Amino acid sequence: MSHRKIIHIDMDAFFASVEQHDHPELRGLPIAVGGSEPRGVVCAASYEARRYGVRSAMPGAKARRLCPQLIFVEVHFERYREVSAAIHRIFRNYTDRIEPLSLDEAFLDVTDNKRGESLAVKLAIEIKERIATELGLTASAGVSYNKFLAKVASDARKPNGLCTIHPTQALDFIANLPIGEFWGVGRVTKRKMLELGIHTGADLRARSLPELERYFGRAGKMFYDFARGIDERPVEAERIRKSLGCEHTFLDNTSDPSVLEARLLQVAEDLARRLERKGFLGRTLTLKVKYGDFSIASRSTSQLQEILTLEEIQRLGLKLLRGLDYTEHPVRLLGLTISNPSEELRPGMWVQQWIQFPD
Incomplete structure (x- = not known):
């Protein structure tokens, strides 16, 4: 059976990292992008800030309580778009099948790539190196045979990580995966899963399709497939929604x-x-x-x-x-x-x- 070769690239603390790159005096310091207004919300946090529990989407006042020395930095969307465009120019050296998820995250289908390289992991390594060399930023990469597993893999070793999930390893990897790390499992769904005794991929795999559809509707089929390493969704070329x-x-x-x-x-x-x-x-x-x-x-x-x-x-x-x-x-x-x-x-x-x- 042939498999697709999918890479998921996720920039590490993207907005914060761009600010630290552009302003060397901020490197190594806990910074939050946005959130300085009385009712402001943190847009991104550097890894130094995350050690104190500061996270994106957190009210700025709470972030300041968690980390009194936190430095708030103004949001510069134009700059982030500029860097994102540069990252995508690197991607297009390898494939035109690119599906952006946000400014800092994308899937690449490298099954038939421009380099004629048979090993997707080699391309992932080269892409990471080019982002570091040309833009001074780090990215985490996940490599696998479908989007679900590539996404999970890129999250597994952040920051600046690289993880490959081979088809022969997929079921064991999924079995041990905490349910909160499954694609589509947000806060509400996670709570419902835990109430049903579903804590890991192995627990999810033990549930029947009718049962999952009864509790989660149409998403039940997606969870059923994910637990078995199945994800048929293609990498869709860039689409712009306004x-x-x-x-x-x-x-x-x-x-x-x-x-x-x-x-x-x-x-x-x-x-x-x-x-x-x-x-x-x-x-x-x-x-x-x-x-x-x-x-x-x-x-x-x-x-x-x-x-x-x-x-x-x-x-x-x-x-x-x-x-x-x-x-x-x-x-x-x-x-x-x-x-x-x-x-x-x-x-x-x-x-x-x-x-x-x-x-």
């Missing part, structure tokens, strides 16, 4: 303005974190409201300049929400999306569409 959004579905429909406005502020916070993570900027904010009868209303507002801050998203979102009459139409879902970038997205920039956050 919007990013988040939404929340209520457990009970509501027309309570205080509840709706409070939840809209939380959706805005989720959106702001992912905008920082993905490096996306746009000028249009759209509010999506789904009512109890499943009818949908949407309202948008566009600005002359890019929407840059959480406070701006919240202010505009509340204005849109307050312009709707939902007193007799209980709401079941709220969503916010940013779109309309002011310039064409550059190679290496990947924007996901709607990201749902169930309770």
Whole structure:
């Protein structure tokens, strides 16, 4: 049986590492990119900061409590896009089958590569070396026969690591993999898995497909396959999507303005974190409201300049929400999306569409 050859490249603490590269006086120090505002959120943390528990998407105030000597650095998205584009130019020396996941992460299908190299691990080593030599940054790489395992492999030895999962090793590797490290297992799904007694890949593999589908819906088939080392998804060449959004579905429909406005502020916070993570900027904010009868209303507002801050998203979102009459139409879902970038997205920039956050 022939296998594909997939490399997953994940830059190490990308935004923070770029800042430390560009500002040598910050090297070796705990820094956080973003998060300095009163209600700001950490966009990225250096490994020196991570030792204190500082993580991306963490409120800046909490990060400061964990690490009093933390240095907050302004976000420079244009610079990160520039470096990401340079990384992708390196990738294209090896293959055109590149699927970006974000500015700092991508899959490469090197089954039929431009170098005619049969060993994907050799290409991964060379790519890592070129990124280090040409850009002064480190990356972690995972090599395997599908996307799931390549992603898991790159996470296994961060930072600056390289891990290969051979087809003959895959089932044993998966059996020992903590369930929280499976693709698609977020905080809520992990809690549900643990409640079901599923702690490792071996536990997951012991569950039947009907059982997993009963508990996890369509994702059950994905988990069933992953536990067996199966992932048929192809590496899809670069696609540019020009919007990013988040939404929340209520457990009970509501027309309570205080509840709706409070939840809209939380959706805005989720959106702001992912905008920082993905490096996306746009000028249009759209509010999506789904009512109890499943009818949908949407309202948008566009600005002359890019929407840059959480406070701006919240202010505009509340204005849109307050312009709707939902007193007799209980709401079941709220969503916010940013779109309309002011310039064409550059190679290496990947924007996901709607990201749902169930309770």
